Amino acid sequence: MIDSCDKKKTLTPIILAGIFCIMLGLSFAAVPLYDLFCRVTGFGGTTQISKDIPKIVLDKKISVRFDTNVNKLPWNFKIKENVIDVKIGQVSRAQFEVENYGDETTYGVASFNVSPSSFGQYFAKIGCFCFEKQKLDPGEKAMYMLTFYLDPEIVNDLSTKNIEDVTLSYTFFPSDYYEPAKN
Structure with missing residues (x-):
């Protein structure tokens, strides 16, 4: 036993x-x-990805502010318009310009966040360059486009219905992962 x-x-x-x-x-x-x-x-300002556009456009406008940053890359990164007024439900576009002022080919990936973070679930991207590898040769300039809309459901949420402006901040980080192997 x-x-x-x-x-x-x-x-x-x-x-x-x-x-x-x-x-x-x-x-x-x-x-x-x-x-x-x-x-x-939408926690932490995570935006949504959408393949469809909204069926309604509201008269209410929200100012979308853009902030561009570069971390450890020899790049200039800027937006054509720092602030755009967007009707809720209307598809809008923002154009970004990036230039490699260094003397080597470099690779970067852009990440973003939305402030206030409660707004993230209503910021829907249709097309974006974020989280995709970008390669720039020395002296090369590139244009990147963000296509988005603000979900009309925003007006039904008590935490977001009175928001009049929102900030979308992008930062380009180096991406060694995408560099070709050096022999």
Whole structure:
């Protein structure tokens, strides 16, 4: 007959191994689950991606301000218009210009955020250059376009219905991942 002390000695490592496996699995699932959560809720200013345009355009306008930044790249990055007034539900475009003033080919990826963050779930991008690798040769200039609309549902949300202006901030970061291997 197995006494209870022997059962505990056998069961404890099995339980600990099980907990370890569960924690390991959760650590791998954390990033995709957080990304899904942010996209569904707009948490942290995460904008939405849309393939369709809204069926209605409201008379209410919101000022969309753009902020452009570069982190550790020899690039100039600016927007054609710093502020545009956008009707809710209307498809709008913003044009960005980027120039590599360095003497080497460089690669960058733009990330963004929306402020106030509660607005993110109503900022719908139809086309964007963000999160895509961009390559610029020395002295090269490029134009990038953002096509977006403000979801008419914004007026039904108590936390966003009185917002009159929003800021969309873009930052280009270097992307060594995309550089070709050096021989």
